[in-house]
Amino acid sequence: MSASDGAAEPERVPLRTWVRDELRERIGDGRLRPGDRIFEQDVAAEYGVSRVPVREAIRMLQSEGLVEVLPRRRGVFVRTLDRRELVDLFDVREALEVLAARLAASHGDPAEVRELGVLAAEAERAWSGEDVEAMTRNNAEFHEKLVSLSGNELLGSMLEPLHGRLAWLFRLNREPERVCAEHAELHTAIAAGDPERAAEVAARHVRSSRIMVLDRMLY
Incomplete structure (x- = not known):
């Protein structure tokens, strides 16, 4: 699926918001589970966008408490709520x-x-x-x-x-x-x-x- 497919009519919202919403939905419905790693390049390739809106979307999800960036593990992971x-x-x-x-x-x-x-x-x-x-x-x-x-x-x-x-x-x-x-x-x-x-x-x-x-x- 790419942004050009219009799955969520991303042209009507900023790409970062569209990608955020897509990833948020996957976390919510269990396709992305606590502890799963999110690879920027894979998300960008799947949605047909550059890595810039993906990186911005991840920052938005981080501020919402849904993902965490772990420098030592060099990656972005779905958070587990304590x-x-x-x-x-x-x-x-x-x-x-x-x-x-x-x-x-x-x-x-x-x-x-x-x-x-x-x-x-x-x-x-x-x-x-x-x-x-x-x-x-x-x-x-x-x-x-x-x-x-x-x-x-x-x-x-x-x-x-x-x-x-x-x-x-x-x-x-x-x-x-x-x-x-x-x-x-x-x-x-x-x-x-x-x-x-x-x-x-x-x-x-x-x-x-x-x-x-x-x-x-x-x-």
């Missing part, structure tokens, strides 16, 4: 997503609220069909739609640098039934225009996920 970083990430996620849920229930666009329900239903169907990849994708889209429903652009910009790490967290889901049930409950509260109920469900949802993920961490 327990402290995960705790911090969940703290931020809870604060921002609870706010997003409250705002969405207060004045969410009805058409977008229906789309939120569709995403919740699609994730449940994917879980019933044991399609882990589809469920992971739908869950990530559900949370992105939740932020969009808040109507708060600053909130969205604050969460945007966390997307890669959040997508990685969604892949750690080992309680699909709970997640689907909580998403459905959250959609119901938002559709009913109940901000306090939506905030309570969102907080419980993030806290349950925190327990699930941290219990799996051995470091």
